[in-house]
Amino acid sequence: MKILVCISKTPDTTAKIAFTDNNTKFDVNGVQWIINPYDEWYALVKAIELKEADPTAVIHLVTVAPADAEPIIRKALALGGDEAIRVNTDSHDSYYIASQIAEVARQGGYDLVLTGKETIDYNGSSIGGMVAELLDLPYISLATKFELAGTKATITREIEGGEEVNEVELPLVLSATKGMAEARIPNMRGIMAARTRPLKVQEPVAAEVLTSVSDFGLPAAKAGVKLVDAEHVEELVRLLHEEAKAF
Amino acid sequence: MSVLIFIDTAEGHVKKASLEALTYGAKAAGLLGTTAEAVVLGTVQDDLAALGKYGVKKIHHVNNESLNHQDAQVFANVIAQVAGATGASLVVFSNNLSGKAIAPRLSVRMKAGLVSGAVALPDTSNGFMVKKNVFSGKAFANVSVNTAIRIITLNTNACQALAGDGTAEVVPFTAAVEAGKVKVTGVSKASGEILLTEAEIVVSAGRGMKGPENWGIVEELAKSLHAATACSRPVADAHWRPHNEHVGQTGFAIAPNLYIAIGISGAIQHLAGVNRSKVIVVINKDPEAPFFKAADYGIVGDAFDIVPKMTAAIKKLKGIA
Numbered sequence: 001m002k003i004l005v006c007i008s009k010t011p012d013t014t015a016k017i018a019f020t021d022n023n024t025k026f027d028v029n030g031v032q033w034i035i036n037p038y039d040e041w042y043a044l045v046k047a048i049e050l051k052e053a054d055p056t057a058v059i060h061l062v063t064v065a066p067a068d069a070e071p072i073i074r075k076a077l078a079l080g081g082d083e084a085i086r087v088n089t090d091s092h093d094s095y096y097i098a099s100q101i102a103e104v105a106r107q108g109g110y111d112l113v114l115t116g117k118e119t120i121d122y123n124g125s126s127i128g129g130m131v132a133e134l135l136d137l138p139y140i141s142l143a144t145k146f147e148l149a150g151t152k153a154t155i156t157r158e159i160e161g162g163e164e165v166n167e168v169e170l171p172l173v174l175s176a177t178k179g180m181a182e183a184r185i186p187n188m189r190g191i192m193a194a195r196t197r198p199l200k201v202q203e204p205v206a207a208e209v210l211t212s213v214s215d216f217g218l219p220a221a222k223a224g225v226k227l228v229d230a231e232h233v234e235e236l237v238r239l240l241h242e243e244a245k246a247f
Numbered sequence: 248m249s250v251l252i253f254i255d256t257a258e259g260h261v262k263k264a265s266l267e268a269l270t271y272g273a274k275a276a277g278l279l280g281t282t283a284e285a286v287v288l289g290t291v292q293d294d295l296a297a298l299g300k301y302g303v304k305k306i307h308h309v310n311n312e313s314l315n316h317q318d319a320q321v322f323a324n325v326i327a328q329v330a331g332a333t334g335a336s337l338v339v340f341s342n343n344l345s346g347k348a349i350a351p352r353l354s355v356r357m358k359a360g361l362v363s364g365a366v367a368l369p370d371t372s373n374g375f376m377v378k379k380n381v382f383s384g385k386a387f388a389n390v391s392v393n394t395a396i397r398i399i400t401l402n403t404n405a406c407q408a409l410a411g412d413g414t415a416e417v418v419p420f421t422a423a424v425e426a427g428k429v430k431v432t433g434v435s436k437a438s439g440e441i442l443l444t445e446a447e448i449v450v451s452a453g454r455g456m457k458g459p460e461n462w463g464i465v466e467e468l469a470k471s472l473h474a475a476t477a478c479s480r481p482v483a484d485a486h487w488r489p490h491n492e493h494v495g496q497t498g499f500a501i502a503p504n505l506y507i508a509i510g511i512s513g514a515i516q517h518l519a520g521v522n523r524s525k526v527i528v529v530i531n532k533d534p535e536a537p538f539f540k541a542a543d544y545g546i547v548g549d550a551f552d553i554v555p556k557m558t559a560a561i562k563k564l565k566g567i568a
Contacts, residue, residue: 129351162436210360230548
């Protein structure tokens with residue numbers, strides 16, 4: 001089985017969010033970069049678990065990013081994965097990124113393409129669906145469990161207010177969320193091995209860019225909390241009803 | 248030309264999020280000088296014509312039983328046929344699980360630029376620009392769409408459903424429906440409860456509750472407000488509460504009108520899932536809890552003392568004995 005895991009580089013969850021150049025660029029000053037948590041904890045670790053169950057499985061990682069993403073992809077390789085592919089381009093929009101990933105997927109003939117449920121920076125949750133459509137494959141979103149018997153996958157996915165079990169034949173695209181796998185920490189052997197695992201760089205294919213960010217902004221600051229004394233709970237209820245009109 | 252809105256259903260009933268999408272789509276149609284039309288797939292129990300009160304003029308109903316299960320690949324194909332037939336220049340989805348699964352596929356199929364998680368109407372003064380949340384609600388971006396056909400998924404509670412007068416014309420649409428590749432073999436749903444992702448009011452509790460046996464007062468408060476219950480990640484991880492109640496970065500992102508957080512410190516990962524709530528109330532015994540910085544109202548004190556008093560005060564106000 002061949003598995004392709006999509007890896008994105010994102011600012012750390014606790015990074016300060018600020019913008020420069022007239023609010024057109026994310027301020028990278030002092031920002032710690034991480035593997036997008038959903039890509040790492042759920043998609044990549046699930047791929048590793050599948051390979052542990054079937055050692056003949058091959059895991060490739062793909063990222064669509066300039067060279068500054070290499071420390072992140074090396075970190076991903078330290079967790080697991082036999083080889084990484086970096087498509088050497090700025091990421092532009094989700095359609096452009098999905099087009100690059102779909103091209104890598106076509107070349108590699110993968111049985112399973114895994115993504116996280118969304119990136120924590122752009123929150124688009126659209127790459128998996130777009131890649132699936134470009135490849136004419138089924139796409140199971142927000143998967144929490146994945147089991148394989150031959151080429152038949154049994155997948156549990158979140159639906160509003162519950163969950164649903166799907167059966168689908170490989171190949172397919174899947175976005176993973178909490179429950180899919182347990183987060184792991186790279187060990188020393190993995191870190192050493194990652195240095196020698198191939199990281200191939202390939203140039204992008206021509207693809208359109210359908211959307212572009214004009215500018216960013218920060219939400220208006222809250223007016224500040226109005227504290228009510230613990231002895232006057234009914235006053236809080238009155239404020240919520242009359243002032244905030246919250247119920 | 249039209250704005251086409253996707254009406255999302257569950258067991259034949261129109262979801263609340265779709266009423267917001269219809270209102271948004273009708274307003275967008277006004278801005279674009281065109282009419283709002285909608286598409287619904289599969290068997291529907293509700294009165295579709297009545298949805299005209301949200302501003303939609305015409306509803307294309309693909310009444311085909313094989314569409315009662317939502318297969319995103321099949322749905323994207325059918326919606327593309329309807330969008331083509333109606334000459335849609337904008338397709339609107341809710342940014343819920345259906346929208347997240349179908350809209351990206353439709354974007355590829357129609358080569359239509361997608362803005363996911365929109366929080367405002369498009370700005371058409373210079374091209375076509377839509378505001379969306381980024382960085383898990385910590386910032387927003389204005390996204391320009393550079394294609395003739397555009398797709399928007401609308402965040403829940405970003406546009407209040409507005410009912411006026413009007414009746415929609417419901418017309419059958421015959422589409423070519425392919426066989427789906429995904430077989431649904433089981434569905435489990437919490438029944439009879441208020442759906443967390445659709446709730447106007449959410450009462451949420453964290454580790455400060457000390458144990459699952461203490462959730463009674465949280466549920467009582469939720470009941471008095473007709474609210475859904477939620478919890479923080481440590482609570483779900485400890486199996487004090489079911490996973491489908493977990494809100495935050497790794498759980499559900501919600502945006503109710505009122506969010507009451509009890510015994511939750513307010514870590515940045517938790518805030519990422521709830522910071523779009525209109526009014527946030529924090530009850531915590533630690534005055535230094537970071538959540539107070541993100542709150543509109545707060546009480547520093549013991550939840551076991553405050554929460555029952557709150558329930559009593561609400562019942563009194565509502566005239567419930």
